Each structure stands twice: as structure tokens, then as C-alpha cells.
Amino acid sequence: MRPILLSGHERSLNQIKFNRDGDLLFSVAKDKIVCAWWSANGERLGTYNGHQGAIWTVDVSPNTVLLATGSADNTVRLWNVKTGECIKVWDFPTAVKRVEFTPDGSRLLAVTEKRMGFLGTIAVLDINYEDLEAQAEEPSLRITCTESKATVAGWSYLAKYIIAGHEDGSVSQYDSKTGEQLENVQAHEFDNLISDIQFSADRTYFITASKDKSAKLISSRNLAILKTYVADTPLNSAAITPKKEYVILGGGQAAMDVTTTSARQGKFEARFYHKVFEDEIGRVRGHFGPLNTVAVHPNGTAYASGGEDGYVRVHHFDKPYFDFMYEVEREQLRK
């Protein structure tokens, strides 16, 4: 199907997220506003205004009641999805690069930048759904990254661990109760920062995207590297598709290098790899800047990508996408 082009942002996209039902799509960009869209037709539902700086990250609670955003204005804001009001503002000493709700929505983590003498931290905030106005002031847990700052983080299955990707290319696993670091694995090449972490539906494994031009599928339990997907360009984002055994990688020449290179080699395409066999099976063109973020519909029927070019493109999958199968898979199915 023709992609739906969402042109509501004036600057480059930073993150997009589907809600759990998949009917809504939230996008944040450097232009300080959060947009909510109907994923089915691309109509804009509304915006959430209030941030004073570029917004780096967005997440929606599993019940689509609350929306959390993290911004370069050193705040995390909590919004009422339905009304668009800002319910709560948490102030941090530095910019917030990543927020994510636990699978049950009861907690929220925020990754803060290392800057101005402050070390990078991962803060955990308890979320109260009983009375939306009454949210805790202080984080219930604070993990400080002394070695290499965390760039991205997320919750494992049962919110048992916090998994963080670091600037030096390593991935670590923290106990989500105590904040103790349990494991640290140099998953990607040293000093190639991890740009994205996205989990599978059951959160037993996750995919990391890195500037070392590869994405890796890693087990949440012991950080064992299960699969490696090699691309020919630095990656900014990676997602796992439900339903079909694919992963989608997005990237492209780093924004600062683009002007010096020809457009034909920018490699601004979404790449589809087979999750199990690690083969590249297809590419989707369209953006004219690097892809900063990709997200998959929770039902696996669509995906969206946000680019440095300021556009979000929503693609609904066609029949051949679902029909495509390796011979071995077909055999397995027949058994």
C-alpha cells in the first residue's frame, strides 16, 4: 500500500511510538511539540505543547492513558493522552534521552545525559494511575553510569531487569529493584554508541542498533547475542516485527556527513532482515535523510519510520509481506 506521509514536524524526528492497541502513533522531533496521529489514515489527532527544547523521546503507557516525554529542556513531562494536559513535570540536571514504561505501566524509566559535570543516570519514577495528579516527586531508584553513559534503556520481561545500551557499545543489565549492575557485555564494536533498543512482544529478547553498522538480537536473561544483522551504514534504530519473523533497521549517513556525500549513497532506506536467518530480504526507500527511528505496529500489520528529513512515513503491509516465507519455514509449518 502507498505509504502515508505524516508531515507535521518542522524538524528532524527523534522517536515515534505506537500505543499498545496500535491505533495511535506518537511522534517527537526537535521542534518541541509532540504529535498524536491516527495510524490507520494518518490524520493528526492533536499535539502536546509545553516543552522548551528538542524532544528526544516519547512513550505511551500500556493503557494509553498517559504519555511520557523526555526533552533537551532537562524535563520529563507526563501528559494526559486524552485531554492533552501536562500532568506532571520532573526536572533533571541534564537532558533526558530516553523514557520507557514498564510492561504493566506502573513505573517509568528516564535516561539522563552526562553533561556539565553530571554523570549519566537512569532514574525510575513510580506512576500513580489512581489519582493522575498525584505523582511522586522523587525517583524511586537512581542508577548512575560511572563508566560509559547510557544512551538508551528499556525494561525486560516482568520488569525484572533494566537493560541499557551505552555510548561505548556495551549493553548492561541492571536489577530493576536494587539498581545493581548484573551484567555488562561488549555487544557492539568498542566506542560505537548504541542508538536504539527495542524489545520483542514478550520482552525475552531485544534488538540493539549501533553506529558500528550492525544490529544485534540479544537475550534479556543473560545478554547472550543471538543474532547479528550487518548493514552497510551506521544504524539509528531497529525494531522487531510481531507476526512475521523480521527485523527492520533504519539508519543512513550521519546527519553531519550527509551534505558532503552524494544523495545516492546516503542509504536512507528501511532495511528488512529475516530475524532467524539474518539475511536481508528487502528495502523500503522514501526518506531523503537518514532514518532516525522506526516503530512497528503491535499487531505487526504496519510500520512507521521517522527521518532526519522531518517526515514520518507509515507503511501498512501488503499481502506478499505476510505470504513471504522461506522453504524451511513452510516445511516447519506443514509439520
Added chain:
Amino acid sequence: MAPSFDTLSEQDLHEEEEEEIDFSDLKEQFEVKLEEGLDTFIVIDGLPIVPEESRQKLIKFLLRKLNAVGHTSEDAVFMPTNDKNMSEGFAFVEYETPEQAIAAVKQLHGTPLDKKHTLAVNKLMDIDRYGREGRIDEEYKPPTVEPFKEKEHLRSWLSDPNARDQFALYRNDKVGVFWNNKNNPPENVVDRAHWTQLFVQWSPKGTYLASVHPQGVQLWGGPAFSKQKQFPHPFVQLVEFSPGESYLTTWSSRPIQVEEGHPVLSFEEDGKNIIVWDIVSGKPLRSFVSHDLAGGPVEGDAAPKKKVQWPAFKWSADEKYVARMLQGQSISIYELPRMNLLGKTSVKIDGVMDFEWSPATVTRDGVKQYEQLLSFWTPEIGSNPARVALMSVPSKEIVRTRNLFNVSDVKLHWQSQGTYVCVKVDRHSKSKKSMATNLEIFRVREKGVPVEVVDSLKDTVINFAWEPNGGRFVLITTGEAPSGAAVLPKTSVSFFAPEKKGPQAGNFKLVRTIEKKTSNAIYWSPKGRFVVVATVHSQSNFDLDFWDMDFEGEKAEGEKDLAANLQLMKTVEHYGVTDIDWDPTGRYVVSSASVWTHSMENGWNIHTFAGQTLAEHPTDKFKQFVWRPRPPTLLSKEEQKQVRKNLREYSKEFDEEDKYAVDIANTAVVETRKRVLNEWVAWLRREKELMAEEKDAYGIPEDADDAKVAKDAPPVSEDQGEAVVEEIVEEIVEENEEVIG
């Protein structure tokens, strides 16, 4: 008087203790070496024993010899006498500089003084160092003979059952050698990080791989690419093998500084830029100062960084001679293996601009004795015309010369068998405003070396290439290019072939000219017939045209009597292509884009001879791709003919082999996929079980990960939003249900 025990003071006791400490190791370490200053002394042994009276006479006689290699005087020669007033048969001599002393040792040692006496000349330091008491064992011990070590098979790669070719690939900091597997990924032989500092180079027959380091050149070979030979030329920058792999020339812009005690280099190499090495022994044969650097600015200061002339030494086809030109003055021809100047003098040629050896040993019509040919040219000097000449070596006879007028530049192109030399003459009109090119082709094998002039071309020829082992050639011409224009100048590609006329090749005729191209490079297949004409090093055009000169289809009427049937097989694009390389068998062509030229889309693509792209290999920081050359075939002409005749039979066999290999590979792929899929499914299952266990252990309800619903927020998401979506979903679902029903 020694103090008695009673009178010993405390201090004395300590002193004694100190003396007992064994500091001989320290003494040895910090002992002042007296060698310095004695560098200028030599010891001459083997002199006649003479009485005191005739000593002066002997010294005088000796001085004549000594002064031939350096400067010394009568006072500086000391010949000791014993108590019987007879000399001892040796003398000490002091030279002015250590260098002279070294030269004396080198040149005088072992030379006869008269019939009975042979001089033994050594440095004083050496005598002191090696001849000191205790250093020499009185008893003779026979030197241990190293047990015979079998050498590695340096040509093992040729015995590959599938006759695959190897190539070296230099990317990032790593150099690897691989087998070419057509469209399958290449098979690695070795891959080493930091294998070379500058580049890698194969020897002309593929026996060695040379890597270049600040310490020198290292040759590698054998099945595992182990170290073969080292040539310690510090800061070496350029390397050149002789055609038969016996010798190696190395060049560095920095003059060599030889330190005392260097295992390979001696003072003779000090201050030199070029060394000619013997590959088998690993020893330098002779070293030179390069002309370009010593020459200084000749043509004004416009070009302060003159391009290095490389290869500085050009080899004759049989490696018996190597020649170097001093531009505008002379050509020096050296004889190997002694590296002595042929006939003891350089060949004086006023104004000589360039020279080329024949790439093969030619037998000229009516010439019986052995000879090597070399061609050179001189520009117009005063009222003398420009001249192209063929010289026969070793006789240094001029075989053929031709005078030319209005010459701006000349390029000499030998055909690979030495049958022809094409002299490409760029001519200017009298006003020097327009340029034209003439091709003067010397038919070397024919009697009297006739010269054929191919019709003058109005445009300038920017590239020219002979067909290897053939008589056809391709050239590229360009019109007057507006200087500084961003667009590439339009070029025309012209194909020439000889007329079909009896056993002798006829006159050269134009087959076809392709206009409006941007091509600038010509790459013939090493076996002839096929040629790739390409645009390389360009920002906007990257086309490779694959031509067949012997197309087996219909021939155009006008070209009936030409020994060629031209056909364009395919045009391929390779973005940013910088280099094109044919494999030594002429089966594959590799086009590559190297990071040395630009950093965009570096990598290499492999095509068949007909232009079909087999595989693309985008490679980060790709630098160099080099096919391993093959030595010439050992089959006789008859045997080769036989093979060609039965080609069908062979090709059937090979097709079957290929098919079989593909089948095997496919099964292997399916098997691995099956295994991988099963492993994945098993992993998922185990992970699920573990999670269930954990849930049980923690007493977490099954729906622990389900979303919490806020009380004051009625199910918002099920409002209109979902209604829109459901409309679409429902329709599809209903359709499905009908089918099932």
C-alpha cells in the same frame, strides 16, 4: 706495608668488603670503549720480512698501493721491527678518515703485493675485537652444517584442482589473500592485520607477495604465505621486480643512512636512494642515487615537486640488462648479474627524453646473433629534427631511426611480443595552436624495419593500448578540452586492426570510431580479443564498455577485409570506479573504487569477460585489489591447439562440476537454515518455560505484564479511535470467515 690485623681500622675492613663485590659485569658494561678514534687504522699482514735497511723502501712501495684508495703518508705507516732488526711482516697504517680505512680493507684485502706475498688487510678494531686472546678457540671446530630444509612449494597455488585464481585484497589495515570463487564469496587463504604499511605487490610471475614497511620490503610466499626474503631498505616507497623475478629494485626519497654493523647494507649504500637486489641471495647488487633528486630544478621552478621517474631502472625482457636514463643526456645500460656498466660507458644521447625495452626477445628478419632491442626518442634541438630510434644491445648499434618534425611529445608503445612499436607523436602546427597525433608503427620483425604511418588524427590521443599477443589496438582521442571546465571532455574511442593479407599482417586500418564517449582508459584482456574501455577517476561517469574484437556473428560489409569483427557486449556502471583489473586468465574483470582516490562507496565488483556482473563487494576503506599473476604456460603450441580443439568436451565436464557444486551448496544452505530455525524455536520454547517458572517462583499472576487501568480514566482507547480502525479490520475478517464457512 700491609697493616697487621691489630692495626686494622674499621675503614679498612669495609674497603676489603667492597673489593669482594663482583662488579665485573658493571665494568664490562661501562668500560670506556677505545674503539672510537681507532677507526682510521688498518693492519696489513702478509708483508715480506725485510731488514731494517730496506724497510723504508718497502713502505714507499706499499704507499703507492695505499694511496690509491685513500690518503695516508709515510709518517702514518708504522712497521715494527724485532730485536734482530728484522720487520715482523705486518704494518699499521693510519688513514685520514674511517671511510678511507674501510675502503682500503675492502679493496686491498686479498690483493697480491708480488708473486710471493698476498696482503691481508683488516681494521685494527676488528683485530682487537675478534683476535683478542680467549676469543679464538685454539682447536679447529668444523662449522655445523645446517640440515637440509625443504623449501616451501612457491607455486603451489597453480595446482588448484579447479584452476582458480588468487588475489590480494587490502582494505582498512588488513591484507588478505583469497581464492576467486566466481559469484560465491571468495575463499580466504590468509588474512593479516597490518600486513603492509603502504601497499602490496605481486612479483610478475606471482611467486612472491611483497609488503612494504618502513624497515624495508618483505617477500612472502608458499602455501601459507610465510616469510621468504627481506630487503632492508629503510623507508622504501617504491618497488619494482625484474620480469623473471630474479632481481628487485627499491626506491626511497630519503637517502639511506647506513649504521656500522648493519647485517646487509654496507657503507657503499650510504646516501643512496635506489638499490638493486638479488632476490635469491637477498643481497644488494648495486646502489644508486636517483637522478631526479640530484638533478635539481632543470626546467624552471614551475614544477618544484618533480614526479619520480618510476620504474627508474627498466629491465630487458630476459633480465640480462637493466638500463637507466639521465634525461637529456644518456642511457646507462648495466649487465647482470654483475651490475657492471655495459662497455664501461653510458650511451651518450643528446636530449634523450624516454626509452623503452622491447617486452620480449625479438628475432628480427635476417639477424642471427643474440640481441635485445630498446627504443628511445629525442626532441628537436636547434635545427636538428626530433628522432626515434631502435638500438640493439649489447652491440649498442642503432638499428633504425626516423626523423620527425614539429614534435611536442612522443610516447613509445611496444606490442607485448615486440612485433611492433607504435610511436605516438603529438604534433603541433607551426603556430603551435592546434595539435594532431601521428602513429608511426615500426614493424620490428620485418626486414629493414619498415615504418608504417597510420593516418594522422586531428585530435590528441590520450590513451593507446596494443592487444596483448595480437596486432590490433585501441586508442582514445579527445578534442580541445576547454581548460577548467567541470564537465568531462568528450572523447572518441577508435579500434584499429591490420588488413587480412596473406601470412604477413597487412596495413593497419581503422575498424570503427565510437564518438561522444567520456572513456579515458583501455584494459585489454591478457589473452587478447576482449577489451574493456572505461571512464575511471571521474565524478560523474562510471561506465565500462565490454568489447569483443572477434565477434562470431555477422560482419559489417565495410570491414570484410579486416582481421576484426567488433561488437559491444555490454555496458556496466560502477559508481566511482578507479581501477580495473583482468584476472591473469582473462576470465574475470574486477572493477574497484579505492579509498586512496575518494571515500565514496569503496569496494570491488567482479564481472565476467563479457560484462556480466557476478558479485558486488562494497568494502569499507577498500584500498587495493591485485590478482596474483601466473607464470607463462608450459604447454607447447601444439598442446594448446589440441586443448582449444577439444574445448567442447572440457566445457561439458566443467559444466557438470559447476552444477554439482551448486547442488551441494544449496543443500548445505537448506541444512543450515533448518538447523538455525530449529535452534531458534527451541530457544523460544525454553525461554517461555523459564519465564513461567519465574512467575511461579515470585508468585506473580499470569497477567503481570498487563496494563494497569486507571480508575478515573474510562477506557479511552476504545472510543472513536478504535472504531475507525475496526471498520477496516472487520471488513477483512468477514471476508476470511466467508471462505472458511
